[in-house]
Amino acid sequence: AGKSTVDEEVLDNLEEALVGADVGIDTTVQIIERIETRVAKDKYLNTTELNNILQQEIEAMLVDAPSANSYAFDSELPSKPYVIMVVGVNGVGKTTTIGKLAHNFKKAGKNVLLGAADTFRAAAVDQLTIWSERAGVPIVKQDMGSDPAAVAFDTVQSGVSRGSDVILIDTAGRLHNKAHLMDELSKIRRVMQKVIPDAPHEVLLVLDGSTGQNALEQAKHFTAATDVTALAITKLDGTAKGGVVLAIANQFKIPVKFIGVGEKMEDLLVFNKHEFVDSLFNLEK
Amino acid sequence: MFESLSERLDSAFKSLKGEGRITELNIAATVKEIRRALIDADVNYKIAKEFTDKVKDAVLGEKVITAISPGQLMTKIVKDELTELMGGNEVELNAKGNPAIILIAGLQGSGKTTFSGKLANYLKGKKGFSPMLVAADIYRPAAIDQLKVLGGQIGVDVYSEPENKDAVSIAQNAVKEAKTRNKNVLIIDTAGRLAVDEVMMTEVANVKNAVNPQEILFVVDSMTGQDAVNTAKAFNDRLNFSGVVLTKLDGDTRGGAALSIKYTVDKPIKFISSGEKMDTLDVFYPERMAQRILGM
Numbered sequence A: 001a002g003k004s005t006v007d008e009e010v011l012d013n014l015e016e017a018l019v020g021a022d023v024g025i026d027t028t029v030q031i032i033e034r035i036e037t038r039v040a041k042d043k044y045l046n047t048t049e050l051n052n053i054l055q056q057e058i059e060a061m062l063v064d065a066p067s068a069n070s071y072a073f074d075s076e077l078p079s080k081p082y083v084i085m086v087v088g089v090n091g092v093g094k095t096t097t098i099g100k101l102a103h104n105f106k107k108a109g110k111n112v113l114l115g116a117a118d119t120f121r122a123a124a125v126d127q128l129t130i131w132s133e134r135a136g137v138p139i140v141k142q143d144m145g146s147d148p149a150a151v152a153f154d155t156v157q158s159g160v161s162r163g164s165d166v167i168l169i170d171t172a173g174r175l176h177n178k179a180h181l182m183d184e185l186s187k188i189r190r191v192m193q194k195v196i197p198d199a200p201h202e203v204l205l206v207l208d209g210s211t212g213q214n215a216l217e218q219a220k221h222f223t224a225a226t227d228v229t230a231l232a233i234t235k236l237d238g239t240a241k242g243g244v245v246l247a248i249a250n251q252f253k254i255p256v257k258f259i260g261v262g263e264k265m266e267d268l269l270v271f272n273k274h275e276f277v278d279s280l281f282n283l284e285k
Numbered sequence B: 001m002f003e004s005l006s007e008r009l010d011s012a013f014k015s016l017k018g019e020g021r022i023t024e025l026n027i028a029a030t031v032k033e034i035r036r037a038l039i040d041a042d043v044n045y046k047i048a049k050e051f052t053d054k055v056k057d058a059v060l061g062e063k064v065i066t067a068i069s070p071g072q073l074m075t076k077i078v079k080d081e082l083t084e085l086m087g088g089n090e091v092e093l094n095a096k097g098n099p100a101i102i103l104i105a106g107l108q109g110s111g112k113t114t115f116s117g118k119l120a121n122y123l124k125g126k127k128g129f130s131p132m133l134v135a136a137d138i139y140r141p142a143a144i145d146q147l148k149v150l151g152g153q154i155g156v157d158v159y160s161e162p163e164n165k166d167a168v169s170i171a172q173n174a175v176k177e178a179k180t181r182n183k184n185v186l187i188i189d190t191a192g193r194l195a196v197d198e199v200m201m202t203e204v205a206n207v208k209n210a211v212n213p214q215e216i217l218f219v220v221d222s223m224t225g226q227d228a229v230n231t232a233k234a235f236n237d238r239l240n241f242s243g244v245v246l247t248k249l250d251g252d253t254r255g256g257a258a259l260s261i262k263y264t265v266d267k268p269i270k271f272i273s274s275g276e277k278m279d280t281l282d283v284f285y286p287e288r289m290a291q292r293i294l295g296m
């Protein structure tokens, strides 16, 4: 409120807010340094002005998707079928996000097909099947324990022959430090390319919004294994802020495309930089 | 990725060479490095500050360490403090009762259902225990199927009522059923919920009040960041849980959430979960966790 100076105290509070939102020390220091170079210390500046500068600096860290690979649910997709492979560590919300995406694409008039390539986690296929029923879209599946790459292959082939617009491939959760499981992902990816050479068109890495600095390692290893093209951050309906995506976007230049804000089909939002930055500081209202 | 803490402290200590005793001023860089390491490990920002202030107070006035590696020495002090903070009296799982009731709660996807299976498997292997799993998650798609698959893998009965949409009565009915089936431990798997979800928090509190569990275990993902403090506090306020379970420690997270939670609610960490298979359950070792947080 009113006038304030950008002094040590303001910067300390800013540091606390950023670190407390999981932005991480390195990125926080970067942001603070940028603010310092823009406003001479101890200069009088009102809160709105400071917030604007902050907003600009942080938004600048959040990269946009290249135009060749950006789309809205109701726009024409960059290719047909458009194959989205969904990856991430255990329990982050991959399957749920697929259910939500399926619902949104379907609602926008697209033909959607799901592929149940998590053949490992207990009842993973049943879970995705329920989502396919909720969204009203078909699913390709095999028995639990079958080869996930074979399921992905079948799905893509089926999608081509059915004339699907969007194919969503679910994969089993895996921790990024498990080399054999990461190799399996690379294989799933390669096998789909036998049907469509440039598939998958999108590799969506799902991150749990309450995850701390380990998300950076996740981004690093999943990118190495599968060329991640976009991020989805889930569970932002809680009190966690998901600030680590700032560091990820900044370091790996991967755009955030979606955020999850609940467990229902409707609880998916297209990522909005401005609102995200607002929520980091609870500026909304 | 992380430069080891003791190396970082060594360089922070370089500035101290030639000084007599440790003072507020000459220890500042070292304290900052320790704080930074803790925050990098996801220890809550405020807790990292309080903790390092405590360490600082402990070494103020000491002679400047002349050892070859003061960083090593300082790291040891920090590690010992951390270990003590996270340890305390070892508290065994209380599975006495007829049946003993263990309620499992936590955020979405933290690993509750998997842990429920592991715990049943662990107790089954111990003399005198005959566990039954209870499927009280009425929300997640295929939650019952998931628990049944796990129960099948370990040969433990699963109690479920697919048509019943009331977690409280499912839990109550399971208690009656345990008696007829001669099961002496019930493990109640509940739906994931956010601490800010009033309706869901009330539901789990109602389950607690209806069945009066011997143990309430709060299951938390070890990759959790700064929010671990809020979540642990909110669940503890509602449930007064008896212990914490840390999951997914087979990853490479430093796991600073463990410290944040212990510091905030002061409840023992009773188990660690490190894998998707049913036999990957272990008891908690405070020293190992301290080393992990510090990247040693």
Ligand SMILES: Nc1nc2c(ncn2[C@@H]2O[C@H](COP(=O)(O)OP(=O)(O)OP(=O)(O)O)[C@@H](O)[C@H]2O)c(=O)[nH]1
Residues within 6 Å of the ligand: A088, A089, A090, A091, A092, A093, A094, A095, A096, A097, A118, A121, A124, A171, A172, A173, A174, A234, A235, A236, A237, A238, A259, A260, A261, A262, A263, A267, B108, B109, B140, B192, B194
């Ligand atoms: N509150 C909230 N819960 C979510 C959100 N997204 C997913 N969940 C919940 O998180 C839990 C895990 O979601 P899943 O979709 O099964 O996660 P997953 O990544 O597929 O898990 P694995 O396949 O086991 O690795 C479920 O209880 C979901 O309902 C979200 O945006 N908000």
Ligand SMILES: Nc1nc2c(ncn2[C@@H]2O[C@H](COP(=O)(O)OP(=O)(O)OP(=O)(O)O)[C@@H](O)[C@H]2O)c(=O)[nH]1
Residues within 6 Å of the ligand: A090, A091, A121, A173, A175, B106, B107, B108, B109, B110, B111, B112, B113, B114, B115, B137, B140, B143, B190, B191, B192, B193, B247, B248, B249, B250, B251, B273, B274, B275, B276
């Ligand atoms: N690597 C690893 N994966 C784990 C561990 N514990 C659980 N998981 C996996 O994490 C994911 C989520 O586990 P669940 O047991 O379904 O979690 P939950 O808390 O019951 O999830 P909701 O019921 O949806 O809230 C699954 O893919 C599990 O296989 C663990 O210790 N290590």
Ligand SMILES: [K+]
Residues within 6 Å of the ligand: A236, A237, A238, A239, A240, A241, A279
């Ligand atoms: K939030």
Ligand SMILES: [Mg+2]
Residues within 6 Å of the ligand: A094, A095, A096, A118, A124, A170, A171, A172, A173
């Ligand atoms: Mg899944």
Ligand SMILES: [Mg+2]
Residues within 6 Å of the ligand: B112, B113, B114, B137, B140, B143, B189, B190, B191, B192
């Ligand atoms: Mg569960």
